[in-house]
Amino acid sequence: xxxxxxxxxxxxxxxxxxxxxxxxxxxxxxxxxxxxxxxxxxxxxxxxxxxxxxxxxxxxxxxxxxxxxxxxxxxxxxxxxxxxxxxxxxxxxxxxxxxxxxxxxxxxxxx
Amino acid sequence: xxxxxxxxxxxxxxxxxxxxxxxxxxxxxxxxxxxxxxxxxxxxxxxxxxxxxxxxxxxxxxxxxxxxxxxxxxxxxxxxxxxxxxxxxxxxxxxxxxxxxxxxxxxxxxxxxxxxxxxxxxxxxxxxxxxxxxxxxxxxxxxxxxxxxxxxxxxxxxxxxxxxxxxxxxxxxxxxxxxxxxxxxxxxxxxxxxxxxxxxxxxxxxxxxxxxxxxxxxxxxxxxxxxxxxxxxxxxxxxxxxxxxxxxxxxxxxxxxxxxxxxxxxxxxxxxxxxxxxxxxxxxxxxxxxxxxxxxxxxxxxxxxxxxxxxxxxxxxxxxxxxxxxxxxxxxxxxxxxxxxxxxxxxxxxxxxxxxxxxxxxxxxxxxxxxxxxxxxxxxxxxxxxxxxxx
Numbered sequence: 001x002x003x004x005x006x007x008x009x010x011x012x013x014x015x016x017x018x019x020x021x022x023x024x025x026x027x028x029x030x031x032x033x034x035x036x037x038x039x040x041x042x043x044x045x046x047x048x049x050x051x052x053x054x055x056x057x058x059x060x061x062x063x064x065x066x067x068x069x070x071x072x073x074x075x076x077x078x079x080x081x082x083x084x085x086x087x088x089x090x091x092x093x094x095x096x097x098x099x100x101x102x103x104x105x106x107x108x109x110x111x
Numbered sequence: 112x113x114x115x116x117x118x119x120x121x122x123x124x125x126x127x128x129x130x131x132x133x134x135x136x137x138x139x140x141x142x143x144x145x146x147x148x149x150x151x152x153x154x155x156x157x158x159x160x161x162x163x164x165x166x167x168x169x170x171x172x173x174x175x176x177x178x179x180x181x182x183x184x185x186x187x188x189x190x191x192x193x194x195x196x197x198x199x200x201x202x203x204x205x206x207x208x209x210x211x212x213x214x215x216x217x218x219x220x221x222x223x224x225x226x227x228x229x230x231x232x233x234x235x236x237x238x239x240x241x242x243x244x245x246x247x248x249x250x251x252x253x254x255x256x257x258x259x260x261x262x263x264x265x266x267x268x269x270x271x272x273x274x275x276x277x278x279x280x281x282x283x284x285x286x287x288x289x290x291x292x293x294x295x296x297x298x299x300x301x302x303x304x305x306x307x308x309x310x311x312x313x314x315x316x317x318x319x320x321x322x323x324x325x326x327x328x329x330x331x332x333x334x335x336x337x338x339x340x341x342x343x344x345x346x347x348x349x350x351x352x353x354x355x356x357x358x359x360x361x362x363x364x365x366x367x368x369x370x371x372x373x374x375x376x377x378x379x380x381x382x383x384x385x386x387x388x389x390x391x392x393x394x395x396x397x398x399x400x401x402x403x404x405x406x407x408x409x410x411x412x413x414x415x416x417x418x419x420x421x422x423x424x425x426x427x428x429x430x431x432x433x434x435x436x437x438x439x440x441x442x443x444x445x446x447x448x449x450x451x452x453x454x455x456x457x458x459x460x461x462x463x464x465x466x467x468x469x470x471x472x473x474x475x476x477x478x479x480x481x482x483x484x485x486x487x488x489x490x491x492x493x494x495x496x497x498x499x500x501x502x
Contacts, residue, residue: 052467055440083466090453090471092425092442 020057041073135228227296
């Protein structure tokens with residue numbers, strides 16, 4: 001799988017697929033970790049298309065966060081839909097990640 | 112003494128709890144509110160009870176049967192009909208429902224009680240009836256004082272110095288309300304009340320009968336007694352009522368199960384190593400629950416029978432319904448999990464299945480296995496600095 005990716009002000013911006021679950025999560029994890037390790041470590045994950053995520057999907061996001069924080073950088077999430085948002089609340093991961101309505105807010109936070 | 116319990120309402124404001132049970136059957140820690148009312152009536156020598164049913168009638172009728180298990184006689188006045196196997200509810204209104212019973216058999220032949228089936232009370236019914244008789248009233252309302260911002264939910268009553276009702280307003284705005292004394296939905300009537308209820312039409316006690324009694328200057332009284340009253344008119348009410356019962360703010364309510372110290376009560380057949388679970392009471396865990404190691408449960412919390420709380424899950428101030436499975440990674444706070452829904456205390460809710468989160472919260476009887484990455488996620492979340500910490 002190849003994720004849609006661009007870079008702005010040395011922040012990598014990646015769009016996740018519609019579903020992030022056990023099948024496929026490992027590939028996404030590898031790809032995101034490569035982006036973090038090869039880039040600045042500043043990452044915006046765009047969830048505009050993502051409507052379903054299971055624990056594997058959440059684990060991908062948490063491991064990215066850890067990888068970024070190892071480089072003293074951070075991961076921001078944007079365009080989170082209501083389903084994923086409910087999931088973050090029920091796992092209290094919304095207290096762990098910086099979550100923004102739009103890219104602009106996330107870019108300001110990271111740069 | 113005879114009584115009628117009004118139980119034919121649809122419970123629209125308590126959705127989704129009333130999706131498959133009628134409002135009077137909403138349980139306060141496993142006991143339907145209606146059952147508590149019947150127990151109170153029995154305690155005060157009420158031995159014959161009519162319950163009017165409509166929406167989901169069989170749930171009430173199958174549970175209480177003829178009432179013998181509660182040492183009372185119960186009969187039902189069904190308001191509706193069955194069409195192609197489905198119950199079509201035709202509620203007659205509270206007063207209309209009473210009239211229907213009276214026209215059917217002349218059941219009410221002496222002073223009788225009428226109560227709404229959706230409030231937990233500990234009223235001294237004998238004292239209320241004594242007041243009613245002393246005043247030679249045709250109708251008496253048991254009243255309660257509430258705060259000014261709550262009056263819009265209720266019928267507001269104004270009485271003179273002898274307790275005679277001089278004004279009755281059904282759900283007025285806070286500006287129009289003539290007092291903060293409200294109708295609790297507990298009434299005492301003489302059979303002559305039926306002279307003032309039209310036959311064969313939908314007629315309401317609060318909206319029509321009471322204003323009519325006032326306008327005719329009939330002997331219509333209000334009585335304020337010290338008693339506990341938990342009205343369950345909305346999800347928020349249900350949330351507060353259950354917590355009040357659990358914290359013992361509503362005193363005298365007999366909780367099921369056995370006390371194990373630190374505010375923990377459990378039913379039987381619970382699989383849990385109490386030394387490995389972090390519990391801060393008051394917490395009630397129903398029978399046949401499985402609580403995994405390192406789970407955190409902070410009260411006031413209720414976990415319904417047959418539920419499975421996976422290792423490491425954290426539950427704070429939640430009301431979890433029967434047969435609920437909660438995954439390890441869940442960190443639930445201030446939620447009602449019931450009837451396939453996550454419900455917030457303000458009444459907003461969503462369905463687990465529709466939201467695709469059955470790997471996180473599900474019916475514990477479903478075969479579907481929770482995602483295997485749960486453990487990994489829990490581990491990762493705990494390694495992350497800002498993540499919630501596990502015991």
